[in-house]
Amino acid sequence: MIRVLVPRERQPGETRVAATPETVKRLRGRGCAVWLERQAGLRSGYADEAYAEAGAELFQGEGPEAAERWAEADVVLAVQTPGAPGTEAEAGGSGLEALRPEALLLGLLNPHGDHSLIERLERQRLSAVALELLPRISRAQAMDVLSSQANIAGYKAVLLAAAALDRFFPMLMTAAGTVQPARVVVLGAGVAGLQAVATARRLGALVKVSDVRPAAREQVESLGARFIEPPRLEEAPGEVGGYAREAGAVFLEAQRQLLAPHLAEADVVITTAQVPGRPAPLLITREMLGLLRPGAVVVDLAVGQGGNCAGSRSDASVDVDGVTVIGAGNLPASLPQHASALYARNLAALLEALIQEGELRLDPEDPLLDPCLLSHAGVCRREDLRPARAGQEVAA
Structure with a gap:
């Protein structure tokens, strides 16, 4: 036995x-x-x-x-x-x-x-x-701990953002006028990112998604979100064995430039980009945080690997010039x-x-x-x- x-x-x-x-x-x-x-x-x-x-x-x-x-x-x-x-x-x-x-x-x-x-x-x-x-092979699907826990993290990240945001997520028609829906940008269309998209959409938000893989467009659009095209460079990182590869400096800088106008319109940003065994890519620099309006919220799910957002701290909420940056280190443990x-x-x-x-x-x-x-x-x-x-x- x-x-x-x-x-x-x-x-x-x-x-x-x-x-x-x-x-x-x-x-x-x-x-x-x-x-x-x-x-x-x-x-x-x-x-x-x-x-x-x-x-x-x-x-x-x-x-x-x-x-x-x-x-x-x-x-x-x-x-x-x-x-x-x-x-x-x-x-x-x-x-x-x-x-x-x-x-x-x-x-x-x-x-x-x-x-x-x-x-x-x-x-x-x-x-x-x-x-x-x-390994992310067919035999291992029922054993994929990272995916099962990432689903929870993506869901809870949206709830944290909604609780910290200074406005509603859905569009509301009131006697005092119409309230427009919140605008959410999700960085990374992996398991956590897609669950964040689905949850934000259920709450009535307008959602855009950025991912380094052009093939992610179909999944993103099937959930009712808009896909932000990645930089068209030869060194696009892609993935190996079901996991994202590390992006080079040139690609990251091009990606930041593409993200800038979308961040300027966003109420919420949820970052999920991680590379196994490597520091998380810095997708939102300190300068880019200045593009977000006061009252906006960033939830960084990659904070345990160094973070996708400058200034994020593990299991802490930080105010950066009016923008709330939440470092969400172990969200599955919250559910x-x-x-x-x-x-x-x-x-x-x-x-x-x-x-x-x-x-x-x-x-x-x-x-x-x-x-x-x-x-x-x-x-x-x-x-x-x-x-x-x-x-x-x-x-x-």
Whole structure:
């Protein structure tokens, strides 16, 4: 029987959980024993009793019982790396250092930012799958954590903007006259951007969208938004493996020039442009912020990678000459019940794919695992993510 452990998340501000009663039942049906730390789902709206009814075995997060569970676990399902920098201290006998050799860790492991991760995995001889690196292939669609969480981020970004804006989103006909709809500009037509477009349109706003890929036009227009054509340059970045590539300086400057007149008309700007393992492209400079009217709102979803907007700060709202710049670092954690439900289903789908004939089998050559299996039984498979040896360079 495969023993699956689900800890309580200890990262500040992290309210999600890696399993729900629904996925506990699902894993139990595949022959897994599920051990869940008490109150792990409390901040996500899932009570211990619901987990127990689904078949999970609850344990205290500290003391001999916790030490025993961690030492015997075959798989740990987490949202973020247990014991990562900035995390609340793990209780004695818990955390990666308590796992047995060859145990498997699944989660959003921040492989580009946690410089101690590879060393910890090697020291404990652990296997680990970083869900950020999961390939965007047809087999992985049900496991695509980035997409499920980006959907939530795009939705919540619009609600934050609407709450901070000094006017209505929809057009209103009143006895005092007609109120014109808000004008929204979305930068990036990925999952988060398209959800932001759909949400803003549902609220009645007029929406324009900028993306480096001309092929995004069809999706944008299908949602009722207007597409802003990208610069017509030979060095257009495009995408690789379903993820955006980094744009060059010439392309970025041309894109900023095209955006300027649209920003001057905007009430809200939502930025979503990110490149895995690279600093987010600066799309709105300090000078360009001056084009926005006083009272306008910018929501920067890329603030965790440095931000698309000058002056944005993670999990903070900043006033820049009358423009409100909101750095939205971890919006999925602000809607933890649905975020956890989707995340847990993604994890369950991945774990089910790794279970064959009742046993956990990791094939490093499997196209599903090859890019995201950071270590296999303590052997590093992504030397490009080892800062000491690779100068913190990352794969394109």
